Amino acid sequence: MSSNPLDAAGLRSALVGSLVLPGEPGWDEARQAFQLAVDQRPDAVVLAASPSDVVATVNAARAAGLRVAAQSTGHNAGPLGALDGTVLLRTSGLTGITENPGAGTVRVEAGVIWGDLTAAVARHGLVGLAGTSPTVGVVGYTLGGGLSWLGRRYGLAANHVVSADVVTADGVARHIDAKSDPELFWAIRGGGGSFAVVTALEIALVRTPDLHGGVLFFPLERASEVLHAWRDWTATVPDAVTSIGRILRFPPVPDIPEEVRGQSFVVVELVSLLGQQESDELLAPLRALGPVMDSVRPSSPVELAAIHMDPLVPVRAAGDGFLLTDLPSDALDAFLSVAGPGEDFPLLGTEIRHLGGAFAPDPAxxxxxxxxxxxxxxxxxxxxxxxxxxxxxxxxxxxxxxxLRPWGAATSYLNLAERPGGAPFADEATLDRLRRVKALYDPADLVRGNHPVEPARTAG
Structure with missing residues (x-):
């Protein structure tokens, strides 16, 4: 895209929120992502305060030959890459939540985080398909798929989107659903943020089940015994149970709770949608291993957010993830040969999440x-x-x-792919269709997603 000077004065006059340019007061705070290891340096930052700010930003960027990257929290900021020639559109100021308990739905604006949404709908006996962190933005998480503690029963969060409010690259605000804009609506559900700037989503919720959740802690030296037992156990559990086998090496820093600070563990984290008796019976084989700490108990939707112990404030971190077709014993041994006890593995947390159940693809x-x-x-x-x-x-x-390459899957999970250049997040036929949608709604590639989809190019 060719670049003309951004009409800063004109954009400022059109905004309810604010425009911040390099060198101005508040610049470093405005451009900061949750992932502090990512040094974002866009041409400008817009702190949106209304959907009209999104329209104004898209129009001003297009006129200047710039691109637009929408970002709420910036948890997955790394794959965006360099932001030269880009306006960073921060949507964290759009925090409206409109509950419709009778219909079992909620409308959330683009800056809402999962902790706030979960608390808002829990009072109605409803729950959304939140991930492990309460500080992640609902919209970005959902556009990328959404891997929830309740997902083996209910599937990806993207499958529960009812409608969306978006601003397309031509500066038009649209309310889209499966009838009005079927191709665009299809693309944003799991295809990421490359197709339009999403200002709000309407999401179908589920009735709060009988939740049990928590963590079983074991000494790290028992990692092989515990993880092999956990792997065998995952083959027996119903879809009502989602779990993670995880190795944790806590650094000796004040931000870490005292009871685990400076120590290393192998843990099993889990959420069960079964009742007390069934959950206890199901957990019996793992509890028989003798955990040194056991926090599994009846839980509220809000309490589930603490299980994974994700940071609640911005941090400097580096990570990445990939899918496995299966986890035979040899694969688990290969995992332990790199990340297990006695290995020089400088990462705080290394986990294996059990998928299956409603996480299986379903084109319907x-x-x-x-x-x-x-x-x-x-x-x-x-x-x-x-x-x-x-x-x-x-x-x-x-x-x-x-x-783990022998067991690696052909695709990746968009939200937890933290580095560019890994496996594609969809098969080639799906990617081709996404490119055609991109070419239809954004042929000049104005809207940047964390994991970009470029428009299909016509021959000639």
């Missing part, structure tokens, strides 16, 4: 990505202090990925 659900052709998902992350520690983390991640 209608979105671009409706599930995964994979049985498990691996993700690992480290707290970092400088470029050397980021490089060390990436080298360790590469070793882990290489060790």
């Amino acid at each position: 659900k209608g979105g671009a990505v409706t599930g995964f052709d994979a049985g498990y998902f691996v993700f690992s992350a480290a707290l970092t202090t400088d470029e050397l520690s980021v490089k060390a983390a990436h080298l360790a991640l590469d070793r882990l990925c290489e060790a």
Whole structure:
């Protein structure tokens, strides 16, 4: 895209929110992502305060030959890459939540985070398909698929989108659903943020089931015994149970709770939608292993957000993830040979998430990505202090990925792919259709997503 000077004065006069340019007061705060290791340097930042600000930003960027990257929290900011020639459109100021308990739905604006949504709808006996962190933005998470604690029963969060409010690259605000704009509506459900700037989503909720959740902690030296037992256990559990086998190496820093600070564990995290008796019976084989701590108990939807112990404030970190078709014993041994006890593996948390159940793809659900052709998902992350520690983390991640390559899936999970250049997030036929949608609604490639989809090019 050719670039003309951004009409800063004209854009400022059109905004309810604010425009921040390099060198102006508040610049560093405005451009900061939750992922502090990512140094975002766009041409300008717009702090949107209304949907009309999104329209004004898109129009001003198009007139200047710039691109627009929408961002609420910036948890998955790394894959955006350099932001030269781009206006960073921060949507965190759009925080409206409109509950419709009778219909079992909620409308959330683009800046709403999962912790706020969960608390708002829980009072109606409803719950959304939140991930492990309460600080992640609902809209960005959902556009990328949405891997929830309740997902083996209810599937991806993207499958529960009813309608969306978007601003397309031509500066037009549209309310879209499966009837009004079927191709665009299909693309945003799992295809990411490359097709339009989403200002709000209407989401179908589920009635709050009988929730049990928590963590079983074991000493790290028992990792092989515990994770092999957990792997065998996952083959027996119903879709009402979602779990993670995880290795944790806590650094000796004040931000870590005292009871685990400086210690290392192998843990099983889980959420069960079954009643007390069934949950206890199901957990009996794992509890028989003798955990040193056991926090599994009846839980509210809000309490589920604490299970994974994700950071609640912005951090410097490096991580990445990939899908596995299956987890046979040999694959788990390969995992432990890199990340297990006694290995020089400088990452805080390394996990294997059990998929299956309603996480399986189902084209009838209608979105671009409706599930995964994979049985498990691996993700690992480290707290970092400088470029050397980021490089060390990436080298360790590469070793882990290489060790598990024989069981690697052909596609990745968009939301937890933290580095560009990995496996595509969809099969080639789906990607071709996404490129055609991009060419139809954004042929000049004005809207940037974290994991970009470029418009299909015509011959000649």
